[in-house]
Amino acid sequence: GAVVSQHPSRVICKSGTSVKIECRSLDFQATTMFWYRQFPKQSLMLMATSNEGSKATYEQGVEKDKFLINHASLTLSTLTVTSAHPEDSSFYICSAALQASGGAGNEQFFGPGTRLTVL
Amino acid sequence: AQSVTQPDIHITVSEGASLELRCNYSYGATPYLFWYVQSPGQGLQLLLKYFSGDTLVQGIKGFEAEFKRSQSSFNLRKPSVHWSDAAEYFCAVGRGGTASKLTFGTGTRLQVTL
Numbered sequence: 117g118a119v120v121s122q123h124p125s126r127v128i129c130k131s132g133t134s135v136k137i138e139c140r141s142l143d144f145q146a147t148t149m150f151w152y153r154q155f156p157k158q159s160l161m162l163m164a165t166s167n168e169g170s171k172a173t174y175e176q177g178v179e180k181d182k183f184l185i186n187h188a189s190l191t192l193s194t195l196t197v198t199s200a201h202p203e204d205s206s207f208y209i210c211s212a213a214l215q216a217s218g219g220a221g222n223e224q225f226f227g228p229g230t231r232l233t234v235l
Numbered sequence: 236a237q238s239v240t241q242p243d244i245h246i247t248v249s250e251g252a253s254l255e256l257r258c259n260y261s262y263g264a265t266p267y268l269f270w271y272v273q274s275p276g277q278g279l280q281l282l283l284k285y286f287s288g289d290t291l292v293q294g295i296k297g298f299e300a301e302f303k304r305s306q307s308s309f310n311l312r313k314p315s316v317h318w319s320d321a322a323e324y325f326c327a328v329g330r331g332g333t334a335s336k337l338t339f340g341t342g343t344r345l346q347v348t349l
Binding site: 120148150157158159160161162165209211213223224225226227228229 | 271276277278279280281284325335336337338339340341342
């Protein structure tokens with residue numbers, strides 16, 4: 117099946133610094149990638165939809181200036197957490213959509229996630 | 236707005252026993268429904284999905300799910316659980332033109348006893 121990688125898998129940073137997380141589709145091209153945030157023992161919350169070559173679409177309540185998303189190529193999307201604070205500590209997961217034939221219902225392939233800890 | 240409810244936070248079953256994980260959804264249109272499994276250190280893996288047609292859907296690893304519109308449910312079942320099935324299971328509903336925007340339930344953690 118299609119493989120999505122994330123780097124780094126774990127990062128610890130100081131409050132006020134910025135952290136970049138990469139999401140790559142390794143064996144397919146993804147015009148759309150998604151970024152999720154998962155709190156401990158909770159569900160995944162969609163943060164934004166990233167389309168190659170255009171601005172990301174953010175879900176309600178997600179600060180676009182705090183969470184910068186860039187989708188520069190069909191295989192790479194990045195999430196930058198700017199001026200990180202302890203409340204930004206979380207598990208960040210990306211997914212890449214593989215368009216299904218007939219256009220009905222794209223399947224998403226998920227990366228393994230990145231654990232961000234802000235001290 | 237769409238929502239997904241997984242009433243059971245944690246379920247424990249014995250290996251070889253049958254399993255049913257519950258999922259209820261709220262969505263104004265015809266739902267696109269998914270079940271994913273999350274294992275530590277691994278990305279979410281799609282078990283099965285329902286878009287239309289036969290309401291009993293077969294998935295990977297011996298899982299199946301049945302869509303019941305009248306009950307707004309999409310319960311996941313497996314006739315005989317293996318120890319390797321221990322993981323977190325998420326039900327999700329897709330929205331948007333291609334059902335790509337997923338709303339997840341809170342998950343059910345499955346523990347398998349030997």
